[in-house]
Amino acid sequence: MPRTRNMIDSETRLIALLGWPVTHSASPQFQNAALKVMSVNTLYLAFGVPPEQLGDALRGLRALGALGANCTIPHKEAAFALCDWCAPEARVIEAVNTVRFHEGRMLGYNTDCYGIAAALAEEGVGFHDARVVVLGAGGAARAIVAQAMLDGATHLTLVNRTVRRGEQLVLHLLEHCRQLDTQACTHPLPQCQVIGYDEIKPALADADILINATSVGMRAEDPLLFDATFLNPRTFVYDTIYNPPQTRLLIEAKQNGCAKTANGLGMLLHQGARALEIWFERAAPLELMRKELLQPRLLRRV
Numbered sequence: 001m002p003r004t005r006n007m008i009d010s011e012t013r014l015i016a017l018l019g020w021p022v023t024h025s026a027s028p029q030f031q032n033a034a035l036k037v038m039s040v041n042t043l044y045l046a047f048g049v050p051p052e053q054l055g056d057a058l059r060g061l062r063a064l065g066a067l068g069a070n071c072t073i074p075h076k077e078a079a080f081a082l083c084d085w086c087a088p089e090a091r092v093i094e095a096v097n098t099v100r101f102h103e104g105r106m107l108g109y110n111t112d113c114y115g116i117a118a119a120l121a122e123e124g125v126g127f128h129d130a131r132v133v134v135l136g137a138g139g140a141a142r143a144i145v146a147q148a149m150l151d152g153a154t155h156l157t158l159v160n161r162t163v164r165r166g167e168q169l170v171l172h173l174l175e176h177c178r179q180l181d182t183q184a185c186t187h188p189l190p191q192c193q194v195i196g197y198d199e200i201k202p203a204l205a206d207a208d209i210l211i212n213a214t215s216v217g218m219r220a221e222d223p224l225l226f227d228a229t230f231l232n233p234r235t236f237v238y239d240t241i242y243n244p245p246q247t248r249l250l251i252e253a254k255q256n257g258c259a260k261t262a263n264g265l266g267m268l269l270h271q272g273a274r275a276l277e278i279w280f281e282r283a284a285p286l287e288l289m290r291k292e293l294l295q296p297r298l299l300r301r302v
């Protein structure tokens with residue numbers, strides 16, 4: 001019997017989202033909407049996988065013949081170590097958010113760096129010539145810092161709870177990010193500093209762009225990591241968190257005069273579209289995915 005379009009059958013393939021937690025994610029909704037219009041007989045499902053089981057989960061997906069996986073908080077750095085091969089950007093960033101299972105191999109990619117650059121561009125903002133402050137030193141921050149370096153930020157301040165982790169990240173990327181410099185940019189790498197939250201005030205005073213790449217803000221009760229009165233009203237404040245859509249950071253930034261703020265939906269959209277292009281080697285239906293993401297039912301307070 002010929003397969004009916006979008007019917008689940010014995011040939012349906014799986015793409016898995018692995019995270020811990022994962023219930024906040026909007027990826028299953030917008031990825032399944034895209035898969036449907038692409039008519040590719042593939043389902044995108046989310047799985048809560050604790051860190052110690054990530055290896056079993058990825059190897060199990062490969063054994064099941066899954067097409068691919070996305071890895072989200074806190075798995076991106078561990079996923080990098082588990083892949084058989086990684087694309088140049090993932091090798092430099094040392095974090096993988098997109099896995100393709102191909103001919104028995106686990107191939108790793110990082111689409112977060114593309115995602116943040118595309119999201120900022122849509123807001124009319126870019127890293128070029130900017131003074132940038134990034135909060136966090138995990139998988140998302142690694143991609144954002146690498147992109148800021150490549151795109152010509154002049155000053156980069158990384159703020160992290162564990163300062164040593166931030167220092168290792170910045171030293172590694174200063175040494176390696178030129179390997180990604182496909183456009184042969186001639187700009188110098190930014191002046192970098194790594195600090196704790198108790199030293200953030202002067203960095204915020206003259207920041208052009210502030211990006212939260214920590215997980216703080218995902219829960220309504222999460223505190224703000226610094227005093228919001230330190231913010232400069234002309235700073236563009238970007239929170240990679242998109243659920244809840246208005247984090248405490250975004251709310252307090254507006255209350256303190258920051259006219260331009262955005263949540264992480266744009267980054268989510270663009271990293272997800274690029275991941276689809278890796279799995280299927282064809283263009284993703286970007287505008288349909290954007291429309292799906294903007295459905296009010298999709299996001300909730302968690």
Ligand SMILES: NC(=O)c1ccc[n+]([C@@H]2O[C@H](COP(=O)([O-])OP(=O)(O)OC[C@H]3O[C@@H](n4cnc5c(N)ncnc54)[C@H](OP(=O)(O)O)[C@@H]3O)[C@@H](O)[C@H]2O)c1
Pocket residue numbers: 072073074075076112115135136137138139140141160161162163165212213214215216218225240241242264265267268269271
């Ligand atoms: N919009 C998007 O497309 C997109 C894409 C990727 C990620 N994200 C978001 O980015 C965030 C980080 O994800 P990730 O994968 O990078 O996670 P991760 O690797 O687990 O890193 C988490 C970071 O948050 C910091 N942190 C956690 N709890 C903290 C606390 N109580 N106080 C201060 N800092 C704290 C950690 O600091 P330590 O180093 O000190 O532990 C670390 O730097 C998540 O909210 C995720 O949803 C969004």
